[in-house]
Amino acid sequence: MNKTITILPGDGIGLEVVKATTVVLDKIADMYGHHFDYQYADIGGAAIDKYENPLPQETIDACKNSDGVLLGAVGGPKWDNHPKGIRPEQGLLGIRKELKLFANLRPVTGHESLTDSSTLRKEVVDNVDLMILRELTGGLYFGEPQERRQVDGEEAAVDTLQYKKSEIERIVRQGFEMAKLRRKQLTSVDKANVLESSRLWRETVEEVKKDYPEVELDHMLVDNAAMQLIRDPKQFDVIVTENMFGDILSDEASMLTGSLGMLPSASVGSEAPGLYEPVHGSAPDIAGEGKANPLATISSAAMMLKYSFDMQEEADSVDRAVAEVLTSGHRTGDIAKQGEPILSTEEMTEKVLNAL
Amino acid sequence: MNKTITILPGDGIGLEVVKATTVVLDKIADMYGHHFDYQYADIGGAAIDKYENPLPQETIDACKNSDGVLLGAVGGPKWDNHPKGIRPEQGLLGIRKELKLFANLRPVTGHESLTDSSTLRKEVVDNVDLMILRELTGGLYFGEPQERRQVDGEEAAVDTLQYKKSEIERIVRQGFEMAKLRRKQLTSVDKANVLESSRLWRETVEEVKKDYPEVELDHMLVDNAAMQLIRDPKQFDVIVTENMFGDILSDEASMLTGSLGMLPSASVGSEAPGLYEPVHGSAPDIAGEGKANPLATISSAAMMLKYSFDMQEEADSVDRAVAEVLTSGHRTGDIAKQGEPILSTEEMTEKVLNAL
Numbered sequence: 001m002n003k004t005i006t007i008l009p010g011d012g013i014g015l016e017v018v019k020a021t022t023v024v025l026d027k028i029a030d031m032y033g034h035h036f037d038y039q040y041a042d043i044g045g046a047a048i049d050k051y052e053n054p055l056p057q058e059t060i061d062a063c064k065n066s067d068g069v070l071l072g073a074v075g076g077p078k079w080d081n082h083p084k085g086i087r088p089e090q091g092l093l094g095i096r097k098e099l100k101l102f103a104n105l106r107p108v109t110g111h112e113s114l115t116d117s118s119t120l121r122k123e124v125v126d127n128v129d130l131m132i133l134r135e136l137t138g139g140l141y142f143g144e145p146q147e148r149r150q151v152d153g154e155e156a157a158v159d160t161l162q163y164k165k166s167e168i169e170r171i172v173r174q175g176f177e178m179a180k181l182r183r184k185q186l187t188s189v190d191k192a193n194v195l196e197s198s199r200l201w202r203e204t205v206e207e208v209k210k211d212y213p214e215v216e217l218d219h220m221l222v223d224n225a226a227m228q229l230i231r232d233p234k235q236f237d238v239i240v241t242e243n244m245f246g247d248i249l250s251d252e253a254s255m256l257t258g259s260l261g262m263l264p265s266a267s268v269g270s271e272a273p274g275l276y277e278p279v280h281g282s283a284p285d286i287a288g289e290g291k292a293n294p295l296a297t298i299s300s301a302a303m304m305l306k307y308s309f310d311m312q313e314e315a316d317s318v319d320r321a322v323a324e325v326l327t328s329g330h331r332t333g334d335i336a337k338q339g340e341p342i343l344s345t346e347e348m349t350e351k352v353l354n355a356l
Numbered sequence: 357m358n359k360t361i362t363i364l365p366g367d368g369i370g371l372e373v374v375k376a377t378t379v380v381l382d383k384i385a386d387m388y389g390h391h392f393d394y395q396y397a398d399i400g401g402a403a404i405d406k407y408e409n410p411l412p413q414e415t416i417d418a419c420k421n422s423d424g425v426l427l428g429a430v431g432g433p434k435w436d437n438h439p440k441g442i443r444p445e446q447g448l449l450g451i452r453k454e455l456k457l458f459a460n461l462r463p464v465t466g467h468e469s470l471t472d473s474s475t476l477r478k479e480v481v482d483n484v485d486l487m488i489l490r491e492l493t494g495g496l497y498f499g500e501p502q503e504r505r506q507v508d509g510e511e512a513a514v515d516t517l518q519y520k521k522s523e524i525e526r527i528v529r530q531g532f533e534m535a536k537l538r539r540k541q542l543t544s545v546d547k548a549n550v551l552e553s554s555r556l557w558r559e560t561v562e563e564v565k566k567d568y569p570e571v572e573l574d575h576m577l578v579d580n581a582a583m584q585l586i587r588d589p590k591q592f593d594v595i596v597t598e599n600m601f602g603d604i605l606s607d608e609a610s611m612l613t614g615s616l617g618m619l620p621s622a623s624v625g626s627e628a629p630g631l632y633e634p635v636h637g638s639a640p641d642i643a644g645e646g647k648a649n650p651l652a653t654i655s656s657a658a659m660m661l662k663y664s665f666d667m668q669e670e671a672d673s674v675d676r677a678v679a680e681v682l683t684s685g686h687r688t689g690d691i692a693k694q695g696e697p698i699l700s701t702e703e704m705t706e707k708v709l710n711a712l
């Protein structure tokens with residue numbers, strides 16, 4: 001198959017990790033007789049530097065005219081105080097909205113050889129295998145009004161948490177679908193004892209549930225979910241929740257495996273191509289030094305193969321190669337223990353190629 | 357000194373734990389020559405049963421006419437589906453608003469003899485000593501509009517996150533004051549890369565900071581804070597944040613010590629009496645069986661002595677007695693390890709009295 005992939009390196013180590021990943025994708029193309037075309041575009045700080053715009057129209061067009069988007073990372077202290085208040089993250093939020101990427105998939109699976117580096121006890125996190133499904137284009141992130149105003153004669157600020165029923169339904173349905181393919185257990189997280197949007201959320205979940213009698217459903221309050229993820233993460237299979245709760249819980253859950261540098265993510269919609277990116281940030285402190293861990297981005301590409309290109313076997317090959325590299329004890333600086341030899345980004349990529 | 361304390365037993369084990377706590381308070385009164393008068397009032401499910409109202413006016417009046425309020429817990433499955441949508445939690449939210457309790461103090465300190473029961477590694481949580489200061493009367497919990505509406509021809513729900521500058525300033529100032537009395541380190545948590553209310557929050561923090569040159573200040577995004585609490589909780593001294601973020605982070609942090617049954621909380625304002633309650637819920641499954649752990653409520657009463665009655669020495673006595681009881685190995689069911697003898701609520705209370 002021929003596929004066009006838009007590459008958005010972004011900022012900091014984003015450049016290095018996407019470069020490593022295209023090398024792996026090329027090897028997959030070779031092995032399975034595919035052809036991947038890459039088109040590069042700017043986003044985030046890099047785009048602000050060139051265009052004074054974190055998400056230029058060309059970038060949006062490139063993404064729309066492709067089969068999948070691979071993103072490195074955006075942001076860095078360089079753009080923290082732009083005079084016009086332009087911020088790199090606006091590029092990320094904008095592309096989610098433009099491509100209607102309403103579902104963010106955040107799998108959390110520990111590589112057994114790495115659970116030592118978790119701050120949680122080994123028996124608590126060994127074999128954790130959960131998926132957080134976060135709504136990505138609604139809620140507080142995009143609700144209007146979002147503004148400064150005068151209240152009781154003084155300055156105030158307001159954000160709006162709004163959900164339409166259809167927005168809830170499509171992400172919840174995806175949650176049930178995903179649970180059906182996994183251990184058939186869905187936890188819907190809300191704050192229905194306080195928020196009206198959560199009460200609509202919960203009602204909608206109960207309605208969609210009727211179409212999935214085989215899936216076991218739980219409702220959990222967000223404060224309790226934040227506890228349970230630490231108390232007993234193995235109780236979870238698929239968690240589905242709204243945008244802001246998902247942001248917080250998925251980052252919390254990323255700590256279970258003890259290695260942020262390992263975690264991939266996918267953001268998908270129903271029409272446009274999906275966007276795939278590592279969970280980690282742009283790490284400006286080590287940018288350009290060849291120290292970045294490329295595995296999270298490589299795993300994100302595996303998610304692209306699976307979810308956007310329907311290449312299950314190819315995706316499995318990549319996942320197996322990453323697991324093998326880890327089992328063999330190869331480590332970049334972020335996951336190495338005291339005294340272990342440290343590989344560069346390129347060397348780690350080479351190990352993955354060999355394992356393929 | 358003479359003090360009038362309003363006791364709101366609430367639901368479930370609430371009744372047992374406040375009873376245990378008045379016994380301890382009486383002993384303190386004896387020891388130090390004080391007199392505590394108790395007046396009882398209904399809240400939550402108990403009040404719904406009697407008055408169809410989770411917060412009757414008599415309860416509000418009783419609280420306002422006292423020097424401190426001690427609350428057990430509210431809620432339970434019995435009131436989950438009230439026909440008029442009346443919920444026990446409304447009593448809790450209502451009393452916070454009525455008494456203008458804008459600051460929720462959630463100390464997280466591990467009792468060394470209990471860190472074994474944390475799911476985090478001992479070296480990560482040993483000697484954790486942090487305080488989360490949560491804004492309690494603003495934000496999504498109380499913002500208007502909170503409603504159902506039609507959007508694009510379909511049902512939608514909306515909640516409003518609003519903060520006035522003065523609401524931010526008073527809680528942030530309290531954060532600096534508290535940090536000044538502790539290790540002089542304040543972390544302000546927001547989501548300034550997305551929310552307008554967080555940007556006003558951050559600006560306000562920067563302004564208040566000028567009055568506290570001796571306090572070291574950090575800003576942290578809420579998703580990162582959810583990670584850092586697990587990655588390295590000892591980096592924190594005082595955390596100050598808005599209502600919903602505080603709800604999530606303080607419950608997450610409660611897991612660090614491995615014993616929810618041990619954690620106290622205080623909610624204070626600038627005029628009315630403060631409200632003191634254990635972090636744990638009403639535990640309907642064990643209600644009435646004399647199994648409840650009274651220590652969190654007893655520790656909450658110690659916070660009342662300290663923050664509402666300015667009885668530092670008396671508060672220290674209670675805290676020392678609780679610590680001693682734990683060090684001696686006395687355990688209720690929730691904190692006992694396999695094979696350890698289990699004390700009833702009354703027996704545990706007796707141990708505290710003896711240790712005083």
Ligand SMILES: CC(C)[C@H](C(=O)O)[C@@H](O)C(=O)O
Nearest residue numbers: 089090092093247549550579
């Ligand atoms: C950068 C930020 C706007 C973004 C978010 O909050 O969605 C990030 O935290 C994420 O989770 O992808």
Ligand SMILES: CC(C)[C@H](C(=O)O)[C@@H](O)C(=O)O
Nearest residue numbers: 193194223445446448449603
């Ligand atoms: C019961 C609920 C409304 C309440 C809250 O969210 O504030 C509780 O979780 C708390 O933290 O005291």
